[in-house]
Amino acid sequence: MGKTSIFILPLWGTGHFIPMVEAGKRLFDINDSFSITVLVVQPPHPSTISNLQSYINEVSSTKYGAGICFKYLPLTDPPADFQDPVDFVSLFLQLHAPHVKAAIADSTTPVSALFIDFFATTIIDVANELGIPAYIFFTSNAACLALNLHLPALEKKIPFDFEEMEGEVDIPGISPIPAMCLPTSIMNKKSRSYGWFVYHGKRFLEAKGVIVNTVLELEPRLLEAINDGRCVEDQSTPPVYPIGPVIKFTDVGKHDCIEWLDAQPPSSVVFLCFGSMGCFDPPQVKEIAVGLERSGHRFLWVLRSPTVTGEIRHPVDADLEVMLPEGFVQRTKERGLVWPRLVPQTEILSHKAVGGFVTHCGWNSILESLWFGVPTIPWPLYAEQRLNAFEMVRVMGVAVELKVARKREVFVEAGELERAVRRLMEDSEERKKVKEKVDEMRAACRQAVNGGGSSYAYLQRLAQELSKATA
Numbered sequence: 001m002g003k004t005s006i007f008i009l010p011l012w013g014t015g016h017f018i019p020m021v022e023a024g025k026r027l028f029d030i031n032d033s034f035s036i037t038v039l040v041v042q043p044p045h046p047s048t049i050s051n052l053q054s055y056i057n058e059v060s061s062t063k064y065g066a067g068i069c070f071k072y073l074p075l076t077d078p079p080a081d082f083q084d085p086v087d088f089v090s091l092f093l094q095l096h097a098p099h100v101k102a103a104i105a106d107s108t109t110p111v112s113a114l115f116i117d118f119f120a121t122t123i124i125d126v127a128n129e130l131g132i133p134a135y136i137f138f139t140s141n142a143a144c145l146a147l148n149l150h151l152p153a154l155e156k157k158i159p160f161d162f163e164e165m166e167g168e169v170d171i172p173g174i175s176p177i178p179a180m181c182l183p184t185s186i187m188n189k190k191s192r193s194y195g196w197f198v199y200h201g202k203r204f205l206e207a208k209g210v211i212v213n214t215v216l217e218l219e220p221r222l223l224e225a226i227n228d229g230r231c232v233e234d235q236s237t238p239p240v241y242p243i244g245p246v247i248k249f250t251d252v253g254k255h256d257c258i259e260w261l262d263a264q265p266p267s268s269v270v271f272l273c274f275g276s277m278g279c280f281d282p283p284q285v286k287e288i289a290v291g292l293e294r295s296g297h298r299f300l301w302v303l304r305s306p307t308v309t310g311e312i313r314h315p316v317d318a319d320l321e322v323m324l325p326e327g328f329v330q331r332t333k334e335r336g337l338v339w340p341r342l343v344p345q346t347e348i349l350s351h352k353a354v355g356g357f358v359t360h361c362g363w364n365s366i367l368e369s370l371w372f373g374v375p376t377i378p379w380p381l382y383a384e385q386r387l388n389a390f391e392m393v394r395v396m397g398v399a400v401e402l403k404v405a406r407k408r409e410v411f412v413e414a415g416e417l418e419r420a421v422r423r424l425m426e427d428s429e430e431r432k433k434v435k436e437k438v439d440e441m442r443a444a445c446r447q448a449v450n451g452g453g454s455s456y457a458y459l460q461r462l463a464q465e466l467s468k469a470t471a
């Protein structure tokens with residue numbers, strides 16, 4: 001059998017790039033005649049590629065180097081005019097269309113598919129021009145996919161901005177959701193990000209399939225609603241492939257945080273980490289410090305500080321002396337560690353000393369917490385994280401609620417964090433129930449990716465489709 005070529009176009013953010021490549025690795029495990037080319041979009045701020053570079057080197061140096069190669073697309077000027085991060089990434093990816101076309105046209109073997117990040121649906125035009133099936137890779141969950149697909153219908157039903165709504169919104173497959181739990185990017189209909197969400201959702205319907213990093217057993221009602229067409233009007237939904245959890249496991253060996261955890265009792269530490277973009281201004285940092293100190297529990301807190309490059313706010317390594325309240329480190333040194341830069345999160349979550357996780361609710365972080373059976377406190381910050389938090393607390397029951405004041409800015413008071421940490425870490429009926437649910441989900445995730453599991457079966461089905469395309 002000849003080689004089957006697949007091209008993958010991810011967004012450069014780790015939460016998108018890594019799951020798409022990891023999914024490529026799993027396809028290669030199923031069928032090593034797949035030849036996978038990852039098209040690497042070079043981000044406008046070179047600092048953001050450095051994390052990816054070590055990941056790319058790592059993949060290339062393993063057995064996957066035989067089946068997966070990385071092709072850097074030419075440096076491209078960022079859009080001159082943009083309004084928000086969703087607008088920026090959607091426009092920036094669109095500007096790469098000629099490069100994507102040239103890279104695929106160069107392929108010496110027949111191309112059976114182009115997997116595109118869900119912010120890159122404009123690139124479906126390139127796939128159409130080249131006569132190649134396009135698959136959407138949805139790095140978030142089925143709840144967000146259902147919302148995306150349903151947004152055009154909601155638009156007709158709800159004539160005003162979600163940010164003005166007090167009530168709830170119906171999305172097929174999930175309980176009515178308070179409007180304030182919808183993704184930040186769609187709260188205002190006049191915003192460009194809202195326009196992009198509607199645009200991308202409509203274009204998903206043109207794809208040959210939608211690959212989702214979720215698990216059938218985690219979101220059964222939502223996947224059923226998507227599959228039976230309840231999310232869209234007058235059109236059919238392409239086949240959906242829930243193949244998750246696609247997780248990148250780290251094993252960095254000796255790391256100060258792991259060594260510190262080695263010295264702590266089992267399930268005693270609450271771990272706080274806020275994804276690749278989470279960072280706080282000084283007043284919020286102070287509230288967290290006070291809340292943790294008062295809770296009396298052990299903690300490992302990843303604290304990074306905000307900076308702005310080219311109008312985009314993002315975190316950098318923190319200067320802890322400047323960021324933390326005076327005397328905090330001294331007073332908590334017997335039971336706490338504040339770490340000023342990125343950590344090997346999966347390794348930390350897998351550590352027996354970790355008993356709880358305060359998370360920003362990025363979908364990858366949620367999947368990782370479920371995989372390792374760690375109950376959470378959701379502290380949503382941006383993107384679709386409020387929707388994820390709602391699903392974790394109200395639908396899945398795997399988290400203890402944190403009251404987040406969020407008319408515009410997210411703010412959590414020390415007392416509220418202290419209460420949530422106590423509820424998460426101390427014996428109670430609530431903690432027992434949450435832990436039971438988490439353990440159930442942990443088992444479901446592990447079962448799904450094994451031979452005979454639902455995600456494995458979907459991946460096999462996808463692999464067969466791809467092989468047929470070049471047979």
Ligand code: UDP
Pocket residue numbers: 013014015016273274275276277302341342343344345346361362363364365366368
């Ligand atoms: N991550 C990590 N170390 C950190 C922060 C994040 O390894 O200090 C990883 C985390 O394990 C996850 C990814 O980065 O796999 C973040 O993805 P997620 O979807 O949770 O959030 P995003 O960063 O996309 O908002």
